[in-house]
Amino acid sequence: MLAPLTPLATAQAIDVYDQRTHDLYNEIRCPVCSGQSIAESDVLVSVSIREYVQARIEAGDSDDVIKQNLTERYGQNILFEPTLAPSTLPLWLAPWIALMLLIGGLWYQTGRSRAEIK
Amino acid sequence: MLIEFGHLALAAALIAALMQSSALVLPSRFGHLGRPAAATQAVALLIAFVALVAAFSVSDFSGKLVASNSHTLKPWFYKLAGAWGNHEGSMLLWALIMSVYGWLVSRDEGIDDKMRQTATSIMGALGLGVCLFLLISSNPFERLDPAPFEGRGLNPLLQDVALVIHPPVLYAGYVGFAAPYALAIAALLNKASDKKVAGMLLRWSLAPMAFLTLGVGLGSWWAYRELGWGGWWFWDPVENASLMPLLMGIASVHMALLWRRTGQFAGLTLFAMIATFCFSVLGTFIVRSGALTSVHSFAVDPLRGTLILLYMFAVIGFGAFVFFRAKPLNAPNLKRQVSRELALLIGAGLLGAATLTVCIGTLYPLLIEQLGGDPLTVGAPYFNKTASPMLGLSLILLVLATATRWGGAGGLSTFKMPLLVSAATGAIATLVIWLTGGLGAGASAIIGAALMLPAFVFYQEIWLGRLKQFGMGVAHFGFAIAAVGMIGSAALSQDIVTAVKPGDVVETPGHMLTFNAVERQPGPNYVREFSTVNIVAKASGKPLGSLAPERRWYPSGDTVTTEAAIRSTVFADLYVTLGDLRTPGATEPDWALRIRHRPFISWIWFGLLLAFFGSIQATLKRVEPRPAREPATAAAVPAE
Numbered sequence: 001m002l003a004p005l006t007p008l009a010t011a012q013a014i015d016v017y018d019q020r021t022h023d024l025y026n027e028i029r030c031p032v033c034s035g036q037s038i039a040e041s042d043v044l045v046s047v048s049i050r051e052y053v054q055a056r057i058e059a060g061d062s063d064d065v066i067k068q069n070l071t072e073r074y075g076q077n078i079l080f081e082p083t084l085a086p087s088t089l090p091l092w093l094a095p096w097i098a099l100m101l102l103i104g105g106l107w108y109q110t111g112r113s114r115a116e117i118k
Numbered sequence: 119m120l121i122e123f124g125h126l127a128l129a130a131a132l133i134a135a136l137m138q139s140s141a142l143v144l145p146s147r148f149g150h151l152g153r154p155a156a157a158t159q160a161v162a163l164l165i166a167f168v169a170l171v172a173a174f175s176v177s178d179f180s181g182k183l184v185a186s187n188s189h190t191l192k193p194w195f196y197k198l199a200g201a202w203g204n205h206e207g208s209m210l211l212w213a214l215i216m217s218v219y220g221w222l223v224s225r226d227e228g229i230d231d232k233m234r235q236t237a238t239s240i241m242g243a244l245g246l247g248v249c250l251f252l253l254i255s256s257n258p259f260e261r262l263d264p265a266p267f268e269g270r271g272l273n274p275l276l277q278d279v280a281l282v283i284h285p286p287v288l289y290a291g292y293v294g295f296a297a298p299y300a301l302a303i304a305a306l307l308n309k310a311s312d313k314k315v316a317g318m319l320l321r322w323s324l325a326p327m328a329f330l331t332l333g334v335g336l337g338s339w340w341a342y343r344e345l346g347w348g349g350w351w352f353w354d355p356v357e358n359a360s361l362m363p364l365l366m367g368i369a370s371v372h373m374a375l376l377w378r379r380t381g382q383f384a385g386l387t388l389f390a391m392i393a394t395f396c397f398s399v400l401g402t403f404i405v406r407s408g409a410l411t412s413v414h415s416f417a418v419d420p421l422r423g424t425l426i427l428l429y430m431f432a433v434i435g436f437g438a439f440v441f442f443r444a445k446p447l448n449a450p451n452l453k454r455q456v457s458r459e460l461a462l463l464i465g466a467g468l469l470g471a472a473t474l475t476v477c478i479g480t481l482y483p484l485l486i487e488q489l490g491g492d493p494l495t496v497g498a499p500y501f502n503k504t505a506s507p508m509l510g511l512s513l514i515l516l517v518l519a520t521a522t523r524w525g526g527a528g529g530l531s532t533f534k535m536p537l538l539v540s541a542a543t544g545a546i547a548t549l550v551i552w553l554t555g556g557l558g559a560g561a562s563a564i565i566g567a568a569l570m571l572p573a574f575v576f577y578q579e580i581w582l583g584r585l586k587q588f589g590m591g592v593a594h595f596g597f598a599i600a601a602v603g604m605i606g607s608a609a610l611s612q613d614i615v616t617a618v619k620p621g622d623v624v625e626t627p628g629h630m631l632t633f634n635a636v637e638r639q640p641g642p643n644y645v646r647e648f649s650t651v652n653i654v655a656k657a658s659g660k661p662l663g664s665l666a667p668e669r670r671w672y673p674s675g676d677t678v679t680t681e682a683a684i685r686s687t688v689f690a691d692l693y694v695t696l697g698d699l700r701t702p703g704a705t706e707p708d709w710a711l712r713i714r715h716r717p718f719i720s721w722i723w724f725g726l727l728l729a730f731f732g733s734i735q736a737t738l739k740r741v742e743p744r745p746a747r748e749p750a751t752a753a754a755v756p757a758e
Contacts, residue, residue, distance in 0.1 A: 022613055029495050035354045040347040042697065080497025082482075087491050094478040095504040098471035106464065111454045 024053060024063055028070060029080055037080065121181045124169030125259035128210075131162035131217065132249040138220070138242025141235055149231075152238035156224040159245055160217040167201075167214045170258050174201040180265035183207060183258050188269040189674060191643040192277075199282040205406060205422075206258035208285055212402070213248040215286075215293045220245060223297050229318055236304035237297075244296050247429050255422045270674070280340035284333060288360060291330025292398045295363055298323040298370070299395035302388045303437060306444040311388075316378035319391055320371060321740040327367040328593075328733030334360050335726035346680035346695045348613065348714035350722060353501040358480040359401030362473050365509075366394040369469035372516070376462045379524060382450035383463070390470070392437040397473065399430045404480065457526030461519035468512035472505045479504070513601055517571050520578040520585060520594065536577050543573035555689065556628060556657065561610050565718070568605040572598035589739060593732030600725025606718030614713040615697075620649075627715050629662070629692060630654045636696070636709060644670040646681075649709065651694055653685065667696040667711070691716040 025039035030046045038046040038053075049070070056066045070078050082088045138155035141148055170183075174197050179185040187204045188197055201207045220241030226234060252258070298319050305315045337360065342350040351357060370390035377387045407423035452459050479496045487493055521536045548566030551557050557565070575598045578584045579591030616624055620635040632652040639646050648668035654661050665683035672679070685692040697710025 022615070027499065029497065035352055035497075036347070040345075076492050076494040078495075080495055081499035082494045082496055087486060088482075088494065091478065091482045091496065091500070095471070095475040095508070098474045099508075102464075102467045102471050106467065109450055109463075110452045110460070 020063075021054060021057060024057075024066065025050060027067070027080055028053070029078055031074055031078060120169050120173045120176075120178060121259050121261065124166045124173070125257075127162045127166035127169065128249065128252060128257075128259065131159050131166065131213070132246065132253060134159035134162055135217075135242050135246035135249050139239050139246050140242075141239035142243060146232070146235075149235035149239075152235050152242065153224040155242060156217070156221045156238055159242070160214075160221040163210070163214040163217045166259075167210055170207060170210060171198055171201045174198060177269065178265075179267070179269055180262055182260040182262040184269060185262050185266050186270050189643070190268060191674070193642060195282065196277050202285050203281070206252070206256045208289075209248065209252055209256050209406070210258050211285060212289055212293055213245060213252060215289045216241070216248060216296050217245050219294055219297045220300075223300065223322070226318075228321070229301070230310075233301070233304045233308050233310060233315075236307055237300040240300035240303055241296060244300070244433070247432065251422075251425050251429060255425055278340055278344050280336050280343070284336045284340060287329055287336060288333030291326045291328070291333050291367075292360065292363060292401065294326030294329060295323065295367060295391075295395040295398050297326070298391040299433075299437065302391040303440050306388060306440050309444070311384040313378050313381055316374050316384070316387065317740075319387065320374040320378060321737070323367060323371050323374065323391065323394070324733055324737040324740065327364070327371055328730050328737060330360065330364045330367060331726055331733065332730040334364055335723055335730070339723050342719070343682060343684065344679075346682045348611075348682070348693050348695075348712070348716065350607070350719065353479075353498045355480050356405050358476050358501075359404040362397040362476055362480075363394050363401055365469045365473045365476070366390060366397050369466040369473070370394050372462050372466045372469075376459060376466075380450075380452075380459055382452075386450075389441060390466070392441060396430075396434045396437060397477070399426075399433045400477070403427060403430050453526065455526045456522060456529050458519055458522040458524050459526075461515055461522050465512050465516040465519060468508050468515065472508040472512065475505045475508065476501065513571070513597065517574050517594070517598060520575055536574050539577045540570040540573035544570040557610070564609045565602070565606055568602040571601055574598075587736060587739070589732045589735030589737075591732070593729045593736065596725045596728025596730070596732055598725070599728060600722045603718045603721030603723075603725060606721065607716050610715075610717040612715040614711075614715075616711050616713070617708045618711050619708055624711060624713060625656070626692070626713055628656055628690070630656055631694070631711075631713065633709070633711060641670065643674060644672045646670050647696070648681075649696055651683070651711075653692065665692070665694050667694045669696055686720050688720070689717060691719050 022039060026037045028038045028049060030036045030038050030041040030043065031049075032043060032045055033041045036046075038049050053066055053070075056069070061069075067079060071083075076082060082091060084092055134155050138152055138159055141152050173181050173184050174188055175194065177184065177188055177190050177197065179188075183204060183206050184200075187207075188200045192200070202211045220238060223229075223241055224234065224238040229237070301315075301319055301322055305311065305319075334357075337357065338350045341352065341357075342348070370387060370393075373383060373387040373390050377383045403423075403426045407426050452463065454460070479500055482496050483494055518533070521532050523532055544566040547569045548562045551565055552559055552562035555562065572595055575591070575594045579594055580588075583591070585591055612627055614624065614626060618624065618633040620633060622633045624631045624633065630653075632654070634650045634652065636647055636649045639648070646668050647670075648666045651665045651667065652661065653663060653665065662685070665685055667683040668681035670679045670681060671677075680695050682693055682695045684694075691714075693714040693716055695712045695714075697712055
């Protein structure tokens with residue numbers, strides 16, 4: 001029944017994992033796909049990163065150490081969440097600035113009496 | 119022949135758009151030219167679009183676009199949809215929809231003559247830009263000589279019903295915000311800032327908001343069913359591109375309500391209306407320029423990116439120039455007290471802050487790359503920590519706003535009854551789910567708490583009819599229902615990944631699944647591999663039918679897609695995908711089965727659908743111009 005060898009049968013293996021591994025997989029981006037995590041992608045490089053992550057977990061490494069090792073090899077790009085660094089400071093400050101602007105604007109536009117405006 | 123015909127019609131549309139926009143620079147006695155020109159542009163673009171669809175339907179491969187995006191083996195339905203499932207065709211659709219909005223604006227007798235003429239000519243200028251872009255860099259009517267015998271097909275991921283209607287609906291929203299943009303600028307140029315203008319802007323921004331809500335919903339429904347990842351929102355740049363104008367659109371609708379009621383906040387409302395369309399164009403740039411890669415980035419030609427960028431700068435620059443020259447930021451004032459005014463203002467403000475955050479998060483990787491920094495990804499974790507809480511807070515505020523009164527009458531006491539009703543609903547729901555639904559106490563409480571949102575809105579707006587606007591009540595209720603789906607699926611989802619052999623039984627929170635042997639069958643233009651998975655309820659042992667997760671191989675593009683099998687019930691989805699062979703070449707193959715339990719997820723799309731119908735009803739109620747109500751309390755603020 002499964003005689004003709006189509007690409008369907010030659011694709012790489014996926015493995016079976018627990019919740020912690022699953023969560024970690026979901027924080028790591030597949031380097032060659034668009035927007036997929038390695039948990040969702042079955043391309044070769046994702047599979048090998050999964051194997052690496054699983055091996056490190058079994059060796060007792062913490063999530064942070066594993067992520068650190070991955071960013072050293074693949075760059076910041078490998079993580080979905082940019083770590084706080086000088087180059088990402090504006091990014092992490094932006095929502096706070098937006099909120100400050102909002103609160104400041106609200107303060108400015110409320111609370112005065114009609115007479116003060118004119 | 120068809121293709122030349124379409125080409126000619128596109129050129130005609132360009133000339134009509136030029137005429138339509140000329141009123142901006144010509145003396146005002148030429149203003150009456152706008153309406154016939156707008157009609158001509160719309161008709162010409164319709165002819166061009168129909169010609170393109172016709173070329174796709176007869177598989178005329180002498181058209182370059184048809185040859186590279188269609189295939190004779192494709193079902194006819196997808197052949198037609200192929201016309202807008204690519205860069206050039208979808209930009210033609212963009213132009214068509216914009217011209218239709220322009221034509222409708224030019225015919226709206228509810229707008230005073232001068233403003234209508236100005237707005238019509240701005241719509242003409244916007245259309246002119248898109249027609250130029252099409253003819254210069256994205257001509258859908260280019261010929262191919264010699265014509266190939268077979269086309270190169272369509273991305274199989276895009277062969278889906280949701281995606282056939284997704285672009286037209288999304289564009290009806292996205293592009294529709296051009297109308298409030300043009301009207302807001304016309305209001306600034308004509309120094310009109312009375313409350314009638316607010317009502318008019320409200321009327322013209324409701325329909326785009328409704329369509330964009332539906333479009334975003336359809337897109338996420340497609341992603342959920344088709345990508346096979348079990349998620350419905352990925353904070354992907356393309357999704358963010360459509361989310362930004364949607365959030366800003368919702369904010370500007372609420373600002374227009376505030377302006378119409380109080381006569382204040384004209385400046386902020388006009389700003390929000392202009393910003394919304396700017397975000398639409400920014401979204402188009404993100405999606406169409408190929409600057410950020412995804413399924414949508416058909417365009418990799420740098421000329422296209424540059425032209426869209428120029429168009430965007432023109433739209434933003436013109437809007438900003440007119441806005442800041444007119445200095446409409448009068449100094450509005452509100453009392454610091456519990457009132458509907460303040461709730462709307464803060465709710466809309468939070469939406470604006472969230473939009474800004476999404477915008478920065480989406481563009482940041484591009485910026486870093488341009489500055490030569492280490493490339494980085496800004497993904498879901500960032501947005502979930504920043505934009506999501508703002509959106510949640512905004513939703514809660516806007517829900518609470520339904521119980522407030524204009525001018526703050528009644529103060530906090532107006533919350534008593536609706537809070538009581540929603541708390542009771544939440545408590546009863548928690549108990550019922552806990553005792554009968556098989557969920558733990560904590561999980562039941564989460565759902566119970568989430569249900570307080572729709573209960574609150576339902577009691578205030580539909581039961582009591584407090585906002586006197588049925589459609590609006592339904593729309594609010596729909597968003598609250600969608601929120602329950604988002605909260606429920608985020609909090610209670612479970613994933614099981616397991617390797618199986620035929621005959622294996624897998625246990626999930628509510629079911630026992632039996633995996634059967636994988637079969638292979640030819641499909642219309644692909645080969646499918648699927649397994650039948652039998653489902654049995656764990657508690658009662660009752661058989662619940664079967665699911666057939668599937669993988670497809672499309673020989674024409676040599677791509678493999680995963681077709682998730684989904685068993686949807688009101689309270690949870692069971693989502694099964696078939697993974698690759700675990701040990702290729704082994705005599706007895708293992709398969710990987712990904713099983714995802716997604717509680718309440720279908721509430722998201724049901725809620726958004728309700729929101730769409732509610733907003734459409736509210737739009738239709740406003741289409742007939744009616745005399746503006748003049749509340750005795752607030753006097754109109756003079757134009758400045």
